Amino acid sequence: MNRKLPDKTVERLSQYRRALLNYKSSGKHHIFSHEIANLLHITAVQVRRDIMLIGYTGTLRQGYDVQDLIDIIGKIIDTKEGQKVAVVGIGNLGRAIMGYFSGKRTRLTITAAFDSNPEKVNRIYAGIPCYHIEKLTEIIRNEGISIAVISVPGEFAEKVAQDLVMAGIKGVLNFSPKPLNMPSHVYLQEFDMLTILEKVAYFVKKS
Amino acid sequence: MNRKLPDKTVERLSQYRRALLNYKSSGKHHIFSHEIANLLHITAVQVRRDIMLIGYTGTLRQGYDVQDLIDIIGKIIDTKEGQKVAVVGIGNLGRAIMGYFSGKRTRLTITAAFDSNPEKVNRIYAGIPCYHIEKLTEIIRNEGISIAVISVPGEFAEKVAQDLVMAGIKGVLNFSPKPLNMPSHVYLQEFDMLTILEKVAYFVKKS
DNA sequence: ATAACATTGTTATTAAAATAACAGTAATTT
DNA sequence: AAATTACTGTTATTTTAATAACAATGTTAT
Known part of the structure; x- marks a missing residue:
C-alpha cells in the first residue's frame, strides 16, 4: 500500500x-x-x-x-517509529488538545508545548513540558518533531508558522483565524471556529 | 439571493x-x-x-x-435577528470556544453554556451563564437557541445530541470523537481532533 | 486613434468524493 | 440440485469543488 x-x-x-x-x-x-x-x-x-x-x-x-x-x-496510517507533535499556544484550546491525547495510545505523541507567557513556561501540562516560544526552532529540530498544532491568537500565527517552517516542520494544523501560507512540502490543515459556526448558521437558516 | x-x-x-x-x-x-x-x-x-x-x-x-x-x-450569511448558540460542556475546549466569541461582533451569540459539574453550574464564563445540563431542553426552547456546540467527552455526546434534537435544535457542531446521527433537518458538522491529526500525520509520512 | 493592458464575469474542463449499480459467490433454503 | 439469500468487491455514474480558458471592456500608453 x-x-x-x-x-x-x-x-x-x-x-x-x-x-x-x-x-x-x-x-x-x-x-x-x-x-x-x-x-x-x-x-x-x-x-x-x-x-x-x-x-x-x-x-x-x-x-x-x-x-x-x-x-x-x-x-x-502509522509510522513504525511514531511521530512527534508540538502544540504552540497553551490557552484553553491548546490544553484541550493536550487533554485529548493524554491516555490515548496512538503513534502520535505530543512531546512539547510552547507559550510566551512566563507563568506557563517550564511547567508541565498533561504530562507535556511547556517551553518558551523562543526555543521553538531549537527543540523542534532536536527532538525531530514533524507535526505542529497552532493554537495561538491570530496576530501571532504568521510568525509562528514561519518559525515552524524554518525548523523543518512537515505538517501543521492551524486553529488560528488567520489563513496561513505554507510551502508545498508542508501539509496544512486549517480549522477556523468562527467560519465553521457561521457556515452551520447559514445552513440552519436555509433549511 | x-x-x-x-x-x-x-x-x-x-x-x-x-x-x-x-x-x-x-x-x-x-x-x-x-x-x-x-x-x-x-x-x-x-x-x-x-x-x-x-x-x-x-x-x-x-x-x-x-x-x-x-x-x-x-x-x-446573517439573519436579521441573529442566531443564538449554546455550548454544551465547559471543559477547556468549551471555554476556548466561548473565548473565540467574546468581543467579536457577529450575529451569532453564545447565550448559554451547559455542564454537569456542580462547581461550574451557575457561574459566568466569558460573560455567558452556565446552567446545569438538566436544564438543557428547557433553556434551549425558551431562549430560542438554534445552534449548539457539543464539547463534552465522547461517552456523553449521544445523550446530549438526543436532548438537543428533542429541544428543537437546528444545527450542531460536534467536537466529541463520537460520530453522531441527526435527523435530516438538523445540519451537522463534525470535527474530530484525533482523526484530523492522524490525517495530517498520514500526509506528512507520504510526502 | 490604435494598441496593449488589466481587470471582471462566465463557461468549460478537470479533479475529488460520494453514490449507485451490479457481478460474483459461499451459505442456506426449498 | 436449484433457487434464494446475504454478503463482498468493483466498475459506472453523479455530485461537488476547483481550476482553466477566455470573452468583454474600460484604461492607459503610444
Whole structure:
C-alpha cells in the first residue's frame, strides 16, 4: 500500500480503527461492512470502498476480521517509529488538545508545548513540558518533531508558522483565524471556529 | 439571493468578510480579486467565482467596493435577528470556544453554556451563564437557541445530541470523537481532533 | 486613434468524493 | 440440485469543488 489515499478515506480509516478497537472489546472477532457503517453513521458502500482502496479483503458471509483490519489500518496510517507533535499556544484550546491525547495510545505523541507567557513556561501540562516560544526552532529540530498544532491568537500565527517552517516542520494544523501560507512540502490543515459556526448558521437558516 | 450556496463557498464568504473588515480599517475603499485572494492564500479565480455566485459585481479596473461586499455577504450569511448558540460542556475546549466569541461582533451569540459539574453550574464564563445540563431542553426552547456546540467527552455526546434534537435544535457542531446521527433537518458538522491529526500525520509520512 | 493592458464575469474542463449499480459467490433454503 | 439469500468487491455514474480558458471592456500608453 504505497499509493496515496484520498483525503477523506484517510479520515475515515482513522475513525474505523477507533470504532473497531472499541467493538473488539465486546469480544466479537468479525464485523460486516454495514455494521461498521452503522457505527459511523455512513453507508456500507462507503465502508467497502474504503476497505477496497487499502487492499484488504474480507470473507463472504463473515465480513471482516476485526483485528486484521485494525492492523492493516495501522500499517497504513502509522509510522513504525511514531511521530512527534508540538502544540504552540497553551490557552484553553491548546490544553484541550493536550487533554485529548493524554491516555490515548496512538503513534502520535505530543512531546512539547510552547507559550510566551512566563507563568506557563517550564511547567508541565498533561504530562507535556511547556517551553518558551523562543526555543521553538531549537527543540523542534532536536527532538525531530514533524507535526505542529497552532493554537495561538491570530496576530501571532504568521510568525509562528514561519518559525515552524524554518525548523523543518512537515505538517501543521492551524486553529488560528488567520489563513496561513505554507510551502508545498508542508501539509496544512486549517480549522477556523468562527467560519465553521457561521457556515452551520447559514445552513440552519436555509433549511 | 435565495439559492443555497455550496458549502465551501459559504466558508470562504465568512473568511472574505473578516478579511475585508480588517482591510477596511486600512482606509482603502476598493479591492481587487487578487488582493482578496492573497489575504486568504487562495486563487483570484476562486474569489471571483464565489462573488459571482452571490450575484455581486465589481467594477472593471477598480475591483470591488469593500463596504458593499461586506454588506452583501452579511445579507447572505446573517439573519436579521441573529442566531443564538449554546455550548454544551465547559471543559477547556468549551471555554476556548466561548473565548473565540467574546468581543467579536457577529450575529451569532453564545447565550448559554451547559455542564454537569456542580462547581461550574451557575457561574459566568466569558460573560455567558452556565446552567446545569438538566436544564438543557428547557433553556434551549425558551431562549430560542438554534445552534449548539457539543464539547463534552465522547461517552456523553449521544445523550446530549438526543436532548438537543428533542429541544428543537437546528444545527450542531460536534467536537466529541463520537460520530453522531441527526435527523435530516438538523445540519451537522463534525470535527474530530484525533482523526484530523492522524490525517495530517498520514500526509506528512507520504510526502 | 490604435494598441496593449488589466481587470471582471462566465463557461468549460478537470479533479475529488460520494453514490449507485451490479457481478460474483459461499451459505442456506426449498 | 436449484433457487434464494446475504454478503463482498468493483466498475459506472453523479455530485461537488476547483481550476482553466477566455470573452468583454474600460484604461492607459503610444
